[in-house]
């Protein structure tokens with residue numbers, strides 16, 4: 001058999017082997033076996049030495065054609081096996097997208113947290129800082145610094161959980177203001193802050209009272225702060241929470257830490273001030289307490305009351321939420337019944 005015949009025979013066997021291989025990993029082995037240095041083609045070409053010189057180009061060219069054909073056949077088989085492999089994998093991992101999904105339950109902040117966040121956003125926008133403070137507080141900060149010495153009759157307004165003589169569960173968020181006033185450096189600018197948080201009172205739980213509730217207090221201290229500043233600020237607050245058309249009115253009141261003190265009413269958002277069940281036919285709803293900071297409070301915090309003055313206000317987000325969403329029992333907020341809580345979407 002001459003070299004050309006041997007090459008043809010070899011090609012036939014090799015193509016058959018390539019066509020029959022069904023394992024991708026074996027393709028490379030076959031390539032090395034057929035076309036490698038120790039492979040039959042190389043060996044045949046080594047025999048070229050014995051071929052007469054005039055026939056060498058023809059056989060050499062044929063050998064190259066055989067090698068190219070085998071290379072192509074190997075590549076084509078490899079591609080085919082890869083397609084088969086992918087198809088098998090896809091078949092195995094097939095997903096039935098028409099199957100019903102499992103709904104993921106997404107939580108949301110508690111409605112009181114949402115109201116507090118809305119208030120915080122407003123005041124941050126007006127350049128206030130948000131300050132946190134301890135819930136277990138000293139009598140000194142909760143009462144004394146707020147112009148409420150021991151045995152002051154106004155202490156009865158806030159029935160207190162005492163832990164010791166001097167330590168108590170804070171009844172209001174005002175102590176945070178006392179702590180901040182004490183530290184504030186007025187050469188660096190005015191003090192503008194709100195302090196949101198939990199407070200505690202020995203109130204008997206009923207539809208409008210809870211022994212644990214929330215407050216947001218606000219405080220501004222600077223030179224030349226007037227009651228008009230207070231009113232404008234609270235007007236903005238009322239409109240943000242209760243709607244664009246709301247008006248507010250101030251009524252004289254009493255708090256030991258402010259003088260003068262006021263109760264703040266907002267025009268009824270249900271009846272637009274006409275009179276309805278929500279506003280008890282008055283057209284107004286009481287929403288918070290406020291006033292101009294008492295000079296004694298400033299002095300106790302080391303602030304010169306002849307130069308500086310300011311306003312303060314304190315509100316209950318629980319009562320705000322009750323009014324805004326028509327919840328008639330404050331205890332609903334604390335029962336943690338998800339069916340109740342889920343009603344309040346994030347947008348409020």
Ligand code: FA5
Pocket residue numbers: 157158171172173174201203208209210211212213214215217255258287288289290291312313314315316317318319320330
């Ligand atoms: C105060 O606590 C004053 N520190 C507020 C203040 C600050 C006035 C600065 C002036 C200047 P009062 O006791 O009214 O005030 O409470 C404030 C708000 O907390 C009330 O308007 C009410 O919304 C809410 N609140 C009071 N007691 C309860 C309670 N037991 N349950 C739920 N909310 C309450």
